[in-house]
Amino acid sequence: MIDKPPSATDVLIVGAGIAGASLAAALAPWRRVLLVEAEEAPGYHATGRSAAFWHESYGGTGVQPLSAASFEALNNPAADFADRGFLSPRTALTLGQRSDAAAVDAFTAEFLAKGVAVSRVGRAEIAAKIPGVRAEWTEAAFEAACSDIDVGRLHTAYLRAARRAGATLATRAPLRSARRTSDGWDVTVGEEHVRASLIVNAAGAWADDVAAACGVAPLGIQPYRRTVVQLRLGVPVPADLPLVVHVGGEFYFKGESEGRIWLSPHDETPTGPHDAAPEEYDVAVAIDRLQSVVDWRVAAVERKWAGLRSFAPDRNPVFGADMTEPAFIWCAGQGGFGIQTSPAIAALLASQIGGSQPAGAIGKVDPRPYSPARFAKGF
Known part of the structure; x- marks a missing residue:
């Protein structure tokens, strides 16, 4: 372990990837935070294997408000968080053939209506x-603001900020069991026992497994394998x-260095949580x-x-208190x-x-569409 877990904490965050690390950094100035990670190092799974970019339309219109609101924090972070931004310019094209013209038109109109700076371009611009590019690819939408994200530096900055504010990180510390008590949780992480007022489930592909270990009904968070x-x-x-x-979601690629690219078939192969490896096919x-x-x-x-x-059933992220167990907080999908x-x-x-109220663009985002309560009947 990097640190031995304390015997008690206000908030126990399960998973030290980007979701858990960013929440720990935001919450540690206000609450005692213990961040636990099953692997030997944080960010081993999805975070450490991401070909990440800031692409405002990526994920659809349900995700777009969160992406748009995050841009300034990624591009111009506070001086006490990082000495420079985490974005570098890239641009993006959403591409189709002549038969895809209607789909590209619909994509462009949908995101223009959301205030995204996207423009329709034709064959010459492509x-x-x-x-x-081959002659049959004639339709595209262009986004100039698309940027690469320095994932490793961002993840490290979150972890550093969390520790500076007093959070504890324990690695090789999987959540093995959790029992609800009258005033919180009795939790076993690794070989240690911890008392926590709240549990935050930021376990990525393992989110439903963590819920089950805590006696909370799963939400149907489904992991999918993605190849790059x-x-x-x-x-x-x-x-x-x-x-x-x-x-149509069949590929994406981008330049990596002169004469090199990163390429994905944008595959989504349903699987269980595990240490994913690429398939030759x-x-x-x-x-x-x-x-x-x-x-x-x-x-x-x-x-x-x-x-x-990992996606929730409606493919939008899930964050907030569980609808039946308010001391169990979801941060998944x-x-x-x-x-x-x-x-x-x-x-x-x-x-x-328990943290501060967000300001600026983030403070204007309505969090209710991302609540776990949307999966309850009648929401």
């Missing part, structure tokens, strides 16, 4: 932004290539889909990895957008369980 490969190409593709996302599918879009020769597969992306929404989710959830 060819200028994607060298070697790094390709070295036989053509000089620029490092600042846009993030290119298929309008998914790597082959990714490359096949890429070669249907561009005429680039693939020189080598340099890296390949997989992570788990962040899909592939947990990093770009982490400032907003952490600030909004912290305000519900």
Whole structure:
């Protein structure tokens, strides 16, 4: 363990990935916080395997308010949190063929109505932004504000801020059991016993398992395997290539360095929580889909990895008190957008369980659509 857990805490956060770490940083100035992680190091699973970007339309219109509200905190963080921002410019194209024109039109109109800076572009603009794109790809929506996120530095900054404010991090400390008492929880983490007033479930793919261990009904948080490969190409593709996302969700790719890209088949293979590994079939599918879009020769597969992306049944994140057990707090279902929404989710959830009220754009977000109560009958 990095630290031995204290015998008692106000808030026990289960999971030290981006969700748990960001909440710990937001809450630690106001409450005693213990952050526990089953692995040897925080961020081993989804957080550490993310090809993350801030892409305002990613995740759909239900996620967009959280992404938009998080932009300023990621781009211009407070000086006591980081010495510079976590974003670097990228741009994005949501791409389709001629038969996808209606889908691209609908995508553009839907996000324009939400205030997203997205514009419809045609074949000439596509060819200028994607060298070697095949002739049948004629429809796209362009977002200039899309940016890469320095995930490792952001995650480290959250953990550092949490510790500076007094939070304790314990690794190799899985939650083994939890018993509800009249004034909180008796919890076993690793080999230690802890008293906690509240439990926050930020366990990612393990969220429903943690709920069950606490005697709380699961919400149906489903993990899906997602594959990413790094390709070295036989053509000089620029490092600042846009993030290119298929309008139908069959691929995305972006420049990584000169002549290299990161590529995903945008796969969502249902699975249980585990240490995900890439399947050769998914790597082959990714490359096949890429070669249907561009005429680039693939020189080598340099890296390949997989992570788990976990979704609630309606594919929007879930944060807030459980509807039947108010001392059990959900912070789960962040899909592939947990990093770009982490400032907003952490600030909004912290305000519900004892932190300060968020200001600025985050303070204007209505958290009610993300409450677990939406899964109760009649909500």
